[in-house]
Amino acid sequence: MRRPNRVNFPETIPVPFYARRIAAAAAALALLATPTLAADIAKSPVxxxxxxxxxxxxxxxxxxxxxxxxxxxxxxxxxxxxxxxxxxxxxxxxxxxxxxxxxxxxxxxxxxxxxxxxxxxxxxxxxxxxxxxxxxxxxxxxxxx
Missing domain, CATH: 2.40.128.520 (Lipocalin)
Incomplete structure (x- = not known):
């Protein structure tokens, strides 16, 4: 019985520099959009x-x-x-x-x-x-x- 050829993938897939920045910005916006986190940032002292x-x-x-x-x-x-x-x-x-x-x-x-x-x-x-x-x-x- 013959085994299929194995493909060796690199441990990490190279990601273009701009894609990392876009992902980081999207993650930051998601955190700011979270209502509880946004409320804690500027909670009222009243x-x-x-x-x-x-x-x-x-x-x-x-x-x-x-x-x-x-x-x-x-x-x-x-x-x-x-x-x-x-x-x-x-x-x-x-x-x-x-x-x-x-x-x-x-x-x-x-x-x-x-x-x-x-x-x-x-x-x-x-x-x-x-x-x-x-x-x-x-x-x-x-x-x-």
């Missing part, structure tokens, strides 16, 4: 956020021209209702923070009676706030409710 410790809640809204960010302290847990904290209740602690890149804003933060330069960064359902005076900075993280 809503209610709680500190990691669960002792304070803030209502975050767009303000000014509709692109700026504002945050108001709306709730304090009973055990943290000191005179110092109560003076911030129902007041804006972040006002008019300007967008500087996707999911990041810069502006001023009111903290302990001082106005600090600050930034707000959004990553999914976690928002980070950093306030600085000179070289001294403090950061806080919040969870979306």
């Amino acid at each position: 809503g209610v956020w709680q500190t990691e410790q669960g002792d304070a809640r803030f209502r975050v809204s767009l303000c000014g021209d509709g692109k700026q960010l504002c945050a108001k302290l709306t709730w304090l847990r009973q055990d943290v209702r000191s005179a110092e904290n109560l003076r911030y209740l129902n007041k804006y602690v972040v006002q008019g923070a300007m967008p500087v890149q996707v999911n990041k804003w810069r502006g001023t933060v009111s903290y302990n009676g001082e106005t600090l330069s600050g930034s707000v960064t959004l990553a999914g359902d976690v928002m980070s706030l950093q306030g600085c005076k000179g070289i001294f900075c403090q950061s806080m993280s919040f969870q979306r409710l």
Whole structure:
């Protein structure tokens, strides 16, 4: 019995350079077209956020021209209702923070009676706030409710 001749194929088939670029571009467009991924790229910060410790809640809204960010302290847990904290209740602690890149804003933060330069960064359902005076900075993280 005679065996058919075997054809030896190369391990990889050469692909023209432009075809690789077209394939890469198509893959990138497919990823961007995925609704969940596109939503995560520029997720809205608007809503209610709680500190990691669960002792304070803030209502975050767009303000000014509709692109700026504002945050108001709306709730304090009973055990943290000191005179110092109560003076911030129902007041804006972040006002008019300007967008500087996707999911990041810069502006001023009111903290302990001082106005600090600050930034707000959004990553999914976690928002980070950093306030600085000179070289001294403090950061806080919040969870979306």
